[in-house]
Amino acid sequence: MKVTRIAYSARLNPGKYAALHEQAQRLGRVRSLAWHTFGSVAAAWCSDRDLRDLWMRDGTGQIFGVPANAWKETLRDAFDDICASREAAKVPVKRAIAKRPANDRRALFALLKSNRWTDDRWLSRQMRRRWKRGKNRTHNQIIVRSDKVDTFTLAEGGDVWLKVPGLEPRRPVIIPLNTTVAPNGTLRLILRGNRVEVHYQIDASAMKSSQRSCGDREVGVDKGYTEALTDSDGKHHGEDxxxxxxxxxxxxxxxNRRRAKLRSIANSAAEKGRHAKATRIKSNNLGTVKRDRQVAVHQARVRTEIFTAVHSVVDKAKVVVAEDLAKTFTGRKSLGKNTNRRLAAWTKGVTAEALRNVSERRGSALVLVNAAYTSQVCPACEGFARRNGDRLHCTPCGVVWQADHAAAVNVMSRRGDPDITLHTPYQRVKEILQERADRQRIRLPIQDSSRAINGGERIIQPRPDSNRSEFVKEAAA
Ligand SMILES: [Zn+2]
Structure with missing residues (x-):
């Protein structure tokens, strides 16, 4: 498994940044042309080699004003993006094929897989509906092939300097990095906010954390908001x-409140014809460089917190049982109005990624289960309990659970549940749980009745008007 690492430029001088920026702009045109020419049905049969050879033959490659290697790598990258968008469009189409008569399916799947869907009118219509024409929006990236990368340090153990090709032959751009680890392999340079991000991939097995072994137990986890995870022992992980x-x-x-105010000042100044003032506010007070940088720092912190939490779960777990976080489910308690919902959705994605990633690297198994209503039922009796803040009150048992702990225990017992599988719809889950709770309620009194235990097979139904004590008396009689 590969993991992406990012190194950042340190005190890069403006001249070098401008040179890289110019190169990225020109390569953006390569991407745009790639999308324009090949992002459609007509070129679905092409491979990136076909396109490359075509552009070399007809001289297209020379109009970009960049070294041949640079546009070829960019073309390959853009082509990968085009393929990814096409494959994403195929997912709903495959679902539609699955609903077709059985003897049609095989041929349709084959046509779709070999990108010859235009041969079938029904399939062609499906793809046309799902695969919209794409457009390039990337104008700030440079792909550098591994053999064009050179790194060096000025002193033993010092920060790394990166040498990448510039626009002129034999005039490389040298970028000081903020790390002592030299990036290798194919690099993706992203120019953002006067800084260069160097994205590269490393083999996960080379990471120090991959050497850590996993635990030996089975642990259920519940994803939370105040803590990243709560396990079935009731322990919280990632409490920050x-x-x-x-x-x-x-x-x-x-x-955002302050920015809105400044924007309205700028707009009203522009309406009154004071354009200098409007431009000044827009460029000095409403920029995005610092904002984007702070967002990146924050996201890195959240990721670290979540990954650390997952590592500490895997420390004791051989099998991690978790909810399938790719699914959404409406039965869950609302997150409250002050919670940034998009942020919550994003952290959910990071948690899913961390669980998958860390489990794979450290050799524990990740089991995904259906988590419908796991935060609402009592783990002891499986009946619906009352949620109050982070407490879960079960009236029949007379027990108060910490809600996330209860959810984690429920998640763990969903593994091996004979009735509730990963794909059971949540409405059906609710029915199953209610049936179980009803059965439990009926059985409870019988358990303390000697006759029922000896008799075994007979279950006595209580009369609708009788309360429990009378029922017990009657059963014992
Ligand atoms: Zn209970």
Missing amino acids: LGRLLTTDSDRLKER
């Missing part, structure tokens, strides 16, 4: 997550 998210969402709210 809530604070991180809350302070950030408050800060964002305040800042």
Whole structure:
């Protein structure tokens, strides 16, 4: 498995940044042309080699004003993006094929897989509906092939300098990095906010954390907001997550309020014809460089918190049982109005990624289960309990659970549940749970009745008007 690492430029001088920026702009045109020419049905049969050879033959390659290797790598990258968008469009089409008569399916799947869907009119219509023409929006990236990369350090153990090709032959751009680890392989340079991000991939097995072994137990986890995860022992992991998210969402709210005010001042100045003032506010007070940088820092912190939490779960777990976070489910308690919902959705994605990633690297198994209503039922009796803040009250048992702990225990017992599988719809889950709770309620009194235990097979139904004590008496009689 590969993991992406990012190194950043340190005190890069403006001249070098401008040179890289110019190169990225020109390569953006390569991407745009790739999307324009090949992002459609007509070129679905092409491979990136075909396109490359075509552009070399007809001289297209020379119009970009960049070294041949640079546009070829960019073309390959853009082509990968085009393929990814096409494959994403195929997912709903495959679902539609699955509903077709059985003897049609095989041929349709084959046509779709070999990108010859235009041969079939029905399939062609499906793809046309799902695959919209794309457009390039990337004008700030440079792909550098591994053999064009050179790194060096000025002193033993010092920060790394990166040498990448510039626009002129034999005039490389040398970028000082903020790390002592030299990036290798194919690099993706992203120019953002006067800084260069160097994205590269490393083999996960080379990472130090991959050497850590996993635990030997089976542990259920529940994803939370104040803590990243709660396990089925009731222990919280990643307890700083809530604070991180809350302070950030408050800060964002305040800042967006202030930006809105400045924007309205700028707009009204522009209406009155004071364009100098409007431009000044827009360029000095409403920029995005610092804002984007702070967002990146915050996201890195949240990721670290979540990954650390997952590592600490895997420390004791051989099998991690978790909810399938790719699914959404409406039965869950609302997150409250001050919670930034998009932030919550994003952290959910990071948690899913961390669970998958860390489990794979450290050799524990990740089991995904259907988590419908796991935060609402009592783990002891499986009946629906009352949720109050982070407490879960079960009246029949007379027990108060910590809600996330209860959810984690429920998640764990969903593994091996004979009736509730990963794909059971949540409405059906609710019915099953209610049936079980009813059965439990009926059986409870019988368990303390000697006759029922001896008799075994007979279950006595209580009369609708009788209360429990009378029922017990009657059963014992
Ligand atoms: Zn209970």
